[in-house]
Amino acid sequence: MRPVIAILLCSLVLFLPACIPYGATHEYEEIGLSLSAQGSGRLAVAVLDARPYINPNEKSPKFVGVQRDAIGLPFNVETRSGRPFADDGLLVIARALQARGFDTSSVITSNHDAPDAVRQRLQASGTRSLMVRIVDWKLDSYDSSKLYFDLDAQVLSASGDVLGRSRVLGANEIKGNGLDPVGFAKLAGPTLFKTKAEELLNDPAIVSALR
DSSP states (O other): OOHHHHHHHHHHHHHHHHHHHHHOOOOOOOOOOOOOOOSSSEEEEEEEOOOOBBBBTOOOOTTEEEEOOOHHHHHHHHEEEEOOOOHHHHHHHHHHHHHHHHHHHHHHHHHTTTTHHHHHHHHHTTOOEEEEEEEEEEESSSSSSSEEEEEEHHHHHHOEEEEEEEEEEEEEEOOOOOTOOOHHHHHHHHHHHHHHHHHHHTTTHHHHOOO
């Protein structure tokens, strides 16, 4: 009996590391957004990470969710680029706006920045601007995935007045792939960001303000 137990223990030791999704990353920087707004003028763009759990004691600015191992323990998932999630979002949004004719300038932010400070920096550009805040974004994946999201956007005039705003928030459960939950989550996270960002920025209030 003892040899059998020893074999089982050895098998467990070998099996567990393969099930632990340590170092998992999701690719956000290559997302292509389909936007409705069309323009040709200058536009300053900022994306601010306002998630309350992004701080030195909890999660890194690169954090995009958790992937659970075979026994349900959560491991952090970060951006594949190694950049803060807000920076990947800024790259994706600015690129999509450029494709729609806007002459964009990117304003890099830190999760330590207050929203008013970011607005002042956008106003200093002397042109219209778009500010997107990430209030919540976390994909919790096991045999299925649940996304917690809260994104808001404001279009500001050169003088700082709000010309239009929109918001998308909630929690969506997505049926997963029990045979490959890690692979499923890798696709689900970026796909959901595309969907939510397009919903946010294609809101009629934002499209009208960007004209």
